[in-house]
Amino acid sequence: MRAKDAVGRYGENVAAHHLVQAGWDVVDRNWRGASGEVDIVALEGDELVVVEVKTRRGTGFGYPAEAVTAAKLARLRRLAAQWLDAHDLHPRGVRIDVIAVVLPRQGSAQVEHLRGVVR
Structure with missing residues (x-):
């Protein structure tokens, strides 16, 4: 496994x-659809949340969430629809969240959870 892939997996x-x-229920991870891959699919109560995870070792090349473009969000919306078509689940709502993870040289990972991301 490449170092970049290992960082992403971590x-x-x-x-x-x-x-x-x-308190969320993680129902799927690394699900592949026709439009690409969803990192995490989870339920927060009765709302389905498609979660894009961006991880970096530092912020020298920008903050991780900055890598989630409008095109990526559009792809995630298509993937959310594909995931729902493939599963027998009828959530009250669907949204896209981004979790940005920064792995400093020392100390714990820094996690920022951006809820309901739209562009």
Whole structure:
């Protein structure tokens, strides 16, 4: 596994743990649809949340959430619809969240959860 892939996988694990600690139900991870991949699909109560996780080792190249473009959000909306088509689940609502994870050289991962991201 490449170092970049390992960092991304670690960030997804941190994000999933963050959601579980908040009382959410993580129902799917790394789900592949025709439009790409969803990092995490979770339920917050009866609302389905498609979560994009962005992880960086620092902020020298910008903050992780800055990498989520309008095109990426459009792709995530398509993937949310594809995920719902493939599963027998009827949530009250659907939204897209971004979890930004920064891994400093020392200390714990820094997690920022951006809810209901739209552009």
